[in-house]
Amino acid sequence: MANLPNVREPGARESATRSAAQPRPGTRGGLAGAREKLRAAATTEPGRLWLIGTVVAVLVVAFGAVTAWEVSDRSAAAGDVVSRSQPLSADAASIYRSLADADTAAASGFLAGGQEPLDVRKRYDMDIATASRLLVKAAANTRGSAESAQQIATLNEQLPLYNGLVEQARANNRQGFPVGGAYLRFANQKMSTSLLPAAQKLYEAETGRLYDDYDQADTWPYASTVLGLVALGGLVWVQRRNYLRTNRVFNHGLLAATAASTVVLLWLVVGHAVAASDLSTSREHGQESLKVLNDARISSLQARANENLTLVARGAVLTPEGKDLYEAEFTKEMASLSGRLGAARSLADDDAGKGPVAKAVGDMEEWQKRHTAARRTDDSGDYDGALTQVLGAKGSTGECFDQVDEELDSAIAHEQRQFTTAASDGHGALTGLPLGAALLAVLAAAAAGVGISRRLAEYR
Template sequence: MTYPPSGTALREPEPDQSSAPPAVPAQRRGVPSVAVERLRAAATTEPGRLQIIGAALALLVVVFGAVTYLEISGRASAAHDVVERSQPLSADAASIYRSLADADTMAASGFLAGTEEPKAVHDRYEADIKEASRLLVKAAASTDASTSSHREITTLGELLPEYTGLIERARANNRQGLPLGGAYLRYANQKMTAELLPAAERLYAAETGRLGTDSADARRWPFFSLCVGIVALAALVWMQRRNYRRTNRVFNRGLVAATAAATVVLLWLAVGHTVARAELHGAMVHGQESLDVLNKARINSLKARANENLTLVARGAVLTPDGTRDQYETDYSTGMKALGAQLESAEKLADDDTGSKPVAVAIDTVSEWQDRHRKARATDDRGEYDSALQQIIGAEDSTGESFEKVDDALEQALALEQDDFDVAAEDGRRALGGLPAGAAVLAVLGAGAAIAGVNRRLSEYR
């Protein structure tokens, strides 16, 4: 027997590895590639395809609910701000403006009455100042310190004590019969018209602008939600048609339930937002626009009344820059012209007889006011100051009586338009109220129903 040489071991022939693919360690293959391979493998069989379709349908319905929840929550929040924040702040800013203008009017009226200011006039002046101060504190608590509104509120808070101080000096001098009182009153009026009222007007414009922004945000169409909803509904209908063509069964309860849930959400979304959009638009057009015009009309009437009083206080001491006319009489004419134009606009914006009636009363009374004013000016020009004074501040047949009628009519019109705005805006907010939560719940139920319907079909393969 022949043995191999010592120290030499027999070796088995090595296989030819030239044609074999290199092995890839399992840990080097990424998770995505493994998932893709499994997905491809599953898609080659009908049960696998059904599982993929079921998961896709459930995900699509859930995405529809989530997108609807997010978009409508934002619009519902904006509608809430319109009702609870923006419009109340805009109304408060208008009230601040009106209270300041009315206080200036009452100060001039009280000064004209002589050394003994009528108690009713003084009480109204004090009430106006307190109301303006209260609303400024309220507005400051509701606005961010970085906004322009807060800066205007700060300005008003600083200027108001200066104004009231000047008025008190005017009263003190007037009680003593000193002509310096008239100078203090004119200086106070200049501070009101040149600094306080412009700041109040800027505050009102800022808050009204924010109201318009919030209303526009609430009325924006939720296009993304509508598109996703249509895609989800189309996918569910396609799946049922596919199921019918392969099994000849008309209905799959799970898929029908999922389709019904998606349809309800889509219709709720479309109808609810359409109603909310219409109500909020109506609140802005028929409510806020009228409120804006009426607020400006009321402020112009107050400023015209203050200028009318100051015409008698100044007695021609304050002239226009060209030195040809009385400044306060000129300002009165300008204010009355603006008042007439705004009342005409308010009458056109009134959408029923209830709203137009007080505006019509104000228009007629403004004509009466202007007629009485012309007679009073003619009397004063003849040198009959005391008679002219009674035609201005008298209890009967005076311009003061006409002014009070105009102010009362405008206050009534404002109250009616405010009610119309509140009702329409609240209806718009309610139309969006339950939609976000309802869409989320129905989406979850619809996704579950879609999975159940597909699982019912899968059970036939077991």
């Protein structure tokens, strides 16, 4: 019998081909199949509409989510400026001022003789109590800053030692022992070399954290702005495409989505711009003025302490050049005070800020004149006369110092109010934006979905 050709049943070749081409479960063929289905869907108008609607909804939701995240971050930083970092910086400056003023009061009380005036003693005790209270507050609120913690530990360790030296100086002074002056000079040395440098570093650390919060709050939200523009561009393109294909001017769902996205973008841009402007005002016309005024007050206090110690030491402590150390320090601090008062006057932006500074300048100049006269009296051998010119109630350098201190305190209070108002306004400009952006973005995505679904319904 002749050999017959190998003939398969009809459809067998096609069935075999399909079986060979069929992807096995768990292989990459499943992913390729999904891509093929997606490509096939994109070739029909309903499929393209579904893809376009999905992309637009994702863009709008991403815009709202990123906006809420970025603005929340900046709002938190602005809130820290108002309620945490600036108050901590101000407290650190107050610690420094309290310590410097305590040193001044200790020297003034010592010069008054064995019977220390009650008001001077109360001033010293109040300064020490204020510094101790603010150190406790700073330790509880610095949030783990290693630099601040180190300086607070130094201050807590050295402050009782300083206070003990002052008490030793008082006890010896009441008994008329000359060694009391040595105790007071040693106390001043500890204040100058340990306490005040630590307080200065604490102030610098907290002020640095304040400026970091300023920078974080002021950074423009670039990611959300770009996403907002892309989302709006996508919505406009979809509506133009819809118009070209259907000749219908409006799609209510897409129009509502565009309006909601526009509101979020405008709210973001305007809100952040207003917040940045208010924060900049609080920094330039509040915090910068406060820093200069605090530095000026510190210079005034240190000048007064050195003026008193000039009479306590009476030439016992000299510079390497052979000059009286405390007189040289007084001259240096008065020059620093003059420069800082000039800077404070240039930074003040209204009469309420400039007025006290101008008066302080006048009293500082009078202080220098009276100090020069007191030094001439002391150099001529009239120690008691010089003491009266420095500590007397009327016509003394102490009177000028008190007036300078009061005027600087008034200027600081004014600038603090300006800072608080401007910084609070800046923080307020961002209030509600994170939640509002998230809600409006969800509504915009839903509206876009409704608009696209209306078009899809026309193909059913």
